Amino acid sequence: MSLDAVARKFVELCSQGKNFDVMETMYAPDIVSVEGNGEETVGKGPVIDKSTRWVEVNTFHGETVRGPFFCGGTETDGQFAVYFTLDITRKATGQRLTLDEVALYTVKNDKITREQFFYDGDH
Amino acid sequence: MSLDAVARKFVELCSQGKNFDVMETMYAPDIVSVEGNGEETVGKGPVIDKSTRWVEVNTFHGETVRGPFFCGGTETDGQFAVYFTLDITRKATGQRLTLDEVALYTVKNDKITREQFFYDGDH
Secondary structure (H helix, E strand, O other), rough: OOOOHHHHHHHHHHHOHHHHHHHHHHHEEEEEEEEOOOOOOEEEHHHHHHHHHHHHHHEEEEEEEEEEEEEEOOOOOOEHHHHHHHEEOOOOOOOOEEEEEEEEEEEEOOOOEEEEEEOOOOO | HHHHHHHHHHHHHHHHHOOHHHHHHEEEEEEEEEEEOOEEEEHHHHHHHHHHHHHHHHEEEEEEEEEEEOOOOOEEEEEEEEEEEEEEEEEHHHHHHHEEEEEEEEEEOEEEEEEEEEEOOOO
């Protein structure tokens, strides 16, 4: 599968709310996930656990996914970026929020090997 | 100046349409600019010339700048991302378009040393 095809499949599945399917099927076993504060999580299992913990403390109403966007790369490997707008409620406070973030994905051999989340403030 | 301050000044100036002021004052002499197709332009002068050529063939009606967004980095050095929505008309065809792109900036010693534009299709 090409970088382009991986990126478009990623956006299609996320747009359908299938974010956990994406992680299960498209993430490399040794994926590195980097949060806005620079904290890294290594490995598909720990990365999925991180998302599970996030879902436990936030009610997810929906998301808008813009992209994919490309900058160079080869036919098969490289990076793509996506712009997420998340509509959530913090379960602890009941506060409803819109969260914007840029996500940057690195693809090698049809798998996502690195994800970096760029945002401002607490997500 | 901190990475945070550089990024916020960048967004403030771009939001005022002062993109060329940004390039003149915030870009390192040896900045590398990477377009969506992977093509690199090296040096502040050539990068400004590239933008000048773009402005010559597009009528610029306005832009929305979302961000800055952060992912790690130190107090002074690191990266920030911005999401641009450009409202333009191609002078050659008269076609009015909305262009979306993610821009990723690398900051070292208070200057922007690298910019990468992620988009889909022709910009």
